[in-house]
Amino acid sequence: MKLATWNVNSLAVRLPQLLDWLAEQQPDALVLQETKLTDDKFPHAEIEAAGYAVQWFGQKTYNGVALLSKAPATDIVRNIPGFADEMARVITGTVGGLRIVGAYFPNGQAPGTEKFEYKMQWLRGLRDWLREELATHPKLVLMGDFNIAPEDRDVFDPVAWAGQIHCTDEERDHFRKLVELGLVDAFRLFEQPPKSWSWWDYRNLAFRKNQGLRIDVILVSEALKAAVRECVIDKAPRKNERPSDHAPVWVRLESA
């Protein structure tokens, strides 16, 4: 099983790149973030023609998520049960016996703002729901754009970013509390190249200079940990014309 996550930063713009990547990488399931499309505008026909079933949940301008899978997903849940939210940020389904949660975590803007407080509330809501979800679905994968750089080694300039959004103690504490539910960061199960990022600012030639953050993450439950074989950030799509600012991340699990 190959599972992937990609913040496409507008599916309207990135659809051709998505179709290319699906054809090349053949993931069994892929979650998308920042589709930025209302449900009536979602390009499901093109995705289905590429051999994927798809569930989607979006809104105008911001946010929007989708779950693509070769085998249709079942038991779909949109957003976080028990947490009222105006924004389309989470889509969950079961594929091949795995509970797949695709999430677009709030950005949070800056500590001390209303958006930061919303991020904290959202993270609490996610954790409370995931605790229950893990109890009923031990084989669970939470993946997406976390908008949290878990540790300093996930930041190109940890001194400059200290205390800044994505790197605050509060955000990292929430990340650790998710892990403490019984999840593991698949990327860190393996030796990885230093300076591995999943996002590079569009400004400042950041990609060329490899100045980025690792904020796109795949967490697998303890029940799946032993099955994880590989976890890769695929930088290739960031080299496309008109790329997303995020790279896809994928994980390969031993088929069982």
Place this chain on the structure above:
DNA sequence: ATGACTCCCAGTGGGAGA
């Protein structure tokens, strides 16, 4: 350096992203 780029909706500018 309250920047830089990209996307969106609006409407010839501005918010948001991270």
